[in-house]
Amino acid sequence: MVNNKMGKVYIIGAGCGNIDLLTLKGKRCIEEADCVVYDRLIDPKVLKLAKKDAEMIYLGKGNTEGGLIQDEINKTLAKKALEGKIVARVKGGDPFVFGRGGEEIEEIVKYSIPFEIVPGISSSIAVPEYAGIPVTHRGLARSFHVFTGHTMENGQWHDFSTIAKLDGTLVFLMGIKNLDLITGDLIKNGKNSKTPVAIIEKGTSENQRVTVGTLEDIVEKSKKEKIVPPAITIIGDVVNMRETFKWFENQPLSGKRVLVTRDNNQSGEFSEKLRIKGAIVRELPFIKIENAYNFDEKKLKDYSAILFNSPNGVKYFMENIKDIRSLGHLKVGVVGAKTDELLRDYKIIPDFIPEKYMGLELAKEVVNYTEEGDKILFVTSDISPANCEKWTKDYGRNFEKLVAYKTGKDIHSKDEVAKILDEIEYITFLSSSTVEAFDESIQNDLELLKDKKIVSIGPVTTKTLNELGYNVALEAKVYDVDGVIDVIGEE
Numbered sequence: 001m002v003n004n005k006m007g008k009v010y011i012i013g014a015g016c017g018n019i020d021l022l023t024l025k026g027k028r029c030i031e032e033a034d035c036v037v038y039d040r041l042i043d044p045k046v047l048k049l050a051k052k053d054a055e056m057i058y059l060g061k062g063n064t065e066g067g068l069i070q071d072e073i074n075k076t077l078a079k080k081a082l083e084g085k086i087v088a089r090v091k092g093g094d095p096f097v098f099g100r101g102g103e104e105i106e107e108i109v110k111y112s113i114p115f116e117i118v119p120g121i122s123s124s125i126a127v128p129e130y131a132g133i134p135v136t137h138r139g140l141a142r143s144f145h146v147f148t149g150h151t152m153e154n155g156q157w158h159d160f161s162t163i164a165k166l167d168g169t170l171v172f173l174m175g176i177k178n179l180d181l182i183t184g185d186l187i188k189n190g191k192n193s194k195t196p197v198a199i200i201e202k203g204t205s206e207n208q209r210v211t212v213g214t215l216e217d218i219v220e221k222s223k224k225e226k227i228v229p230p231a232i233t234i235i236g237d238v239v240n241m242r243e244t245f246k247w248f249e250n251q252p253l254s255g256k257r258v259l260v261t262r263d264n265n266q267s268g269e270f271s272e273k274l275r276i277k278g279a280i281v282r283e284l285p286f287i288k289i290e291n292a293y294n295f296d297e298k299k300l301k302d303y304s305a306i307l308f309n310s311p312n313g314v315k316y317f318m319e320n321i322k323d324i325r326s327l328g329h330l331k332v333g334v335v336g337a338k339t340d341e342l343l344r345d346y347k348i349i350p351d352f353i354p355e356k357y358m359g360l361e362l363a364k365e366v367v368n369y370t371e372e373g374d375k376i377l378f379v380t381s382d383i384s385p386a387n388c389e390k391w392t393k394d395y396g397r398n399f400e401k402l403v404a405y406k407t408g409k410d411i412h413s414k415d416e417v418a419k420i421l422d423e424i425e426y427i428t429f430l431s432s433s434t435v436e437a438f439d440e441s442i443q444n445d446l447e448l449l450k451d452k453k454i455v456s457i458g459p460v461t462t463k464t465l466n467e468l469g470y471n472v473a474l475e476a477k478v479y480d481v482d483g484v485i486d487v488i489g490e491e
Contacts, residue, residue, distance in 0.1 A: 013120015033088035041092030074107035127203030132246030143168030149175020164189035196239035251278030357479035
């Protein structure tokens with residue numbers, strides 16, 4: 001296998017099932033790769049970092065020793081690199097902590113393929129930390145020891161006569177299948193049967209579960225809790241620190257299951273803010289937002305002020321404008337902190353921001369910055385309730401609407417919506433159009449919302465919900481994404 005154009009292989013540890021624990025170098029290498037080879041323990045958001053045209057190859061081993069599939073992985077890495085591709089081999093945890101990264105490197109060096117190893121945060125320390133368990137702690141454990149929970153391919157097992165005598169913390173990875181053997185052999189070889197044990201299932205993820213017991217009862221407890229892989233086992237007195245040190249379950253939104261209904265292009269930031277505060281998030285968009293800008297920039301000289309009632313208005317206007325200097329003479333008003341923030345990203349500081357986050361308030365406030373008869377441009381969507389004709393009569397200015405973007409419904413089947421509703425507790429609505437698309441999707445079957453809490457971004461959206469027969473449990477005090485998150489956290 002000879003090729004004049006040689007590729008390269010990055011052996012990347014992706015951490016423990018949570019994209020937040022991916023290193024910056026790991027992120028850069030995945031973004032650069034032409035081919036990504038990954039296993040089942042990867043946060044799906046990590047894979048989204050890859051280029052759109054990157055070849056994605058799933059070679060997951062599940063809860064097995066690897067065997068034949070490991071040989072396939074090794075050969076795939078070499079093959080793709082010899083095709084001239086930059087290959088990212090993305091592995092859970094760290095490549096060299098029971099990750100078989102060494103075997104993969106042994107294969108690619110046969111062909112003199114260049115490679116780099118990108119360390120990953122190992123589950124042996126990160127998962128206990130997310131459960132509030134330090135693997136070492138002054139006065140309790142001066143060392144920790146990491147073992148695979150699997151037997152060797154030849155059936156050999158650990159020397160528990162030695163392991164049972166170790167004073168430090170014992171960490172077993174991938175050991176649920178052999179938990180009875182591990183605990184039994186430790187007790188048989190002299191380990192105190194009352195030694196604390198914690199099993200952490202799906203550690204660092206939104207589905208993390210922690211089961212605490214002792215060597216003598218943890219097997220029974222694990223069966224009762226129906227623990228399944230991936231899970232790791234921590235044995236030692238440090239487990240007793242969990243009640244003091246636990247933090248992951250104590251975040252503002254821990255355990256709250258939230259549905260995000262905004263469009264795909266905007267859901268990411270909202271969802272991430274919810275996750276950072278501990279929420280379990282599901283996404284199902286009910287609107288699509290598209291560019292609809294059609295305006296002769298030269299006409300801006302005829303206006304005295306420009307008003308933006310949403311971040312989308314700023315986004316689509318600024319992306320289409322050709323010469324920022326054409327705005328120089330205009331007074332600028334915005335609704336909401338997020339609209340203000342986005343405008344400032346374009347180096348424009350608004351002249352005013354009404355206290356109430358409503359388009360009507362913009363129309364009232366602009367009177368203080370303009371003269372009677374002045375022309376005012378209101379940048380918004382095709383479905384905005386902005387009543388420019390009424391404002392013109394009420395405030396003595398000539399208000400004109402510029403539709404910068406279109407909002408279309410994203411309709412889903414009733415069964416699809418019902419399925420995701422089973423997984424959540426809170427349904428968030430950030431616009432009336434989202435409410436209408438949701439209602440159309442479930443065919444106004446209010447029974448589906450039994451025991452669900454509807455969260456509205458503000459009065460306009462609440463009004464639409466009420467008109468359609470929905471009860472609003474929570475309404476944001478500040479009418480933006482952060483306001484929605486805050487009001488859920490106050491529950």
